[in-house]
Amino acid sequence: MPIRQSYISRFTHEPIHTVPILPCYTENTLYTAVHSDVHVSNKQQQQQVLKGFGDQVVDIKAKENGHVIVAYKEKGVCIWNVPQQQQQQQQQQEEGLETNKEASEKPKIIKSLKTQNSPPCQLCLHPILRTLAVAHADGTIRIYDKAYNQTHTLVNTHAPISALVFHPQHNDILFSATSTTVANITKWNLSTKQHINYTSHTATITALDISPDGKTMLSASRDTTCNLWDLQKDVLQYTFIGQGEPVEAAGFITPKDTCTILGEELGRKSILYWTIEKQHVRIWNGRTGEFIWELPDAEFLRAISAS
Numbered sequence: 069m070p071i072r073q074s075y076i077s078r079f080t081h082e083p084i085h086t087v088p089i090l091p092c093y094t095e096n097t098l099y100t101a102v103h104s105d106v107h108v109s110n111k112q113q114q115q116q117v118l119k120g121f122g123d124q125v126v127d128i129k130a131k132e133n134g135h136v137i138v139a140y141k142e143k144g145v146c147i148w149n150v151p152q153q154q155q156q157q158q159q160q161q162e163e164g165l166e167t168n169k170e171a172s173e174k175p176k177i178i179k180s181l182k183t184q185n186s187p188p189c190q191l192c193l194h195p196i197l198r199t200l201a202v203a204h205a206d207g208t209i210r211i212y213d214k215a216y217n218q219t220h221t222l223v224n225t226h227a228p229i230s231a232l233v234f235h236p237q238h239n240d241i242l243f244s245a246t247s248t249t250v251a252n253i254t255k256w257n258l259s260t261k262q263h264i265n266y267t268s269h270t271a272t273i274t275a276l277d278i279s280p281d282g283k284t285m286l287s288a289s290r291d292t293t294c295n296l297w298d299l300q301k302d303v304l305q306y307t308f309i310g311q312g313e314p315v316e317a318a319g320f321i322t323p324k325d326t327c328t329i330l331g332e333e334l335g336r337k338s339i340l341y342w343t344i345e346k347q348h349v350r351i352w353n354g355r356t357g358e359f360i361w362e363l364p365d366a367e368f369l370r371a372i373s374a375s
Contacts, residue, residue, distance in 0.1 A: 092129055149177075
């Protein structure tokens with residue numbers, strides 16, 4: 069029987085938990101998750117691999133004490149301890165001190181967090197308290213203290229959580245976003261256990277970020293827009309409208325010193341984001357809404373980070 073018609077897939081959206089490469093870094097170490105493994109590299113060019121049991125890595129976060137928090141699609145959330153002794157031994161050798169080579173330990177899992185039969189989809193660390201938030205596919209968010217003891221369970225919707233961010237200046241404020249047709253942003257107060265919703269986007273919210281002064285939040289969505297929210301009044305302040313392409317990553321650029329690109333000075337509220345179809349990186353001035361710069365044809369880009 070002859071084939072009358074054939075169809076070719078022109079475009080496929082990846083689910084939020086199948087990012088091919090996930091980077092994460094601390095001051096001295098870069099952590100890169102590829103498929104089921106996490107590769108650890110430091111400034112001394114020493115590398116280690118955290119074997120992930122063949123299970124897809126969903127998200128990864130790292131603490132300065134050597135703890136690496138890895139969310140797996142099936143296994144749940146595991147806390148790895150990555151010893152820093154190799155780095156210390158090299159420093160001792162450079163200083164001419166004796167070292168004990170037998171003292172080095174291998175990375176190991178020191179704790180596993182229960183997932184309650186719902187796979188994790190997002191991790192978030194408080195920048196100061198190092199409190200951990202774990203979002204699950206059923207819409208539940210669990211909060212853990214720095215010793216990984218559960219302190220809160222947050223439930224507002226049964227939709228998967230697509231983005232999380234702690235307020236950097238308020239220890240008890242957490243923002244979460246959903247991946248539904250009418251995507252909501254929820255502002256949680258962990259002290260009062262109350263919450264309010266921000267509604268504007270009409271597709272999955274892919275990123276949340278808060279400005280250095282803590283007064284403004286940025287949200288990015290596959291509805292092709294980025295929104296700026298006034299966190300003092302809890303209202304929408306400004307909308308950046310794209311050119312018809314879903315926005316997959318966004319954040320505030322916060323240079324320590326004056327930063328210029330092509331002669332244009334960047335304010336501390338400039339926005340960086342890339343689009344999945346045309347795969348461009350664009351930078352906008354968050355104060356004026358003025359377009360500043362574009363990096364075209366970022367074909368293999370899957371994540372963005374600014375320092």
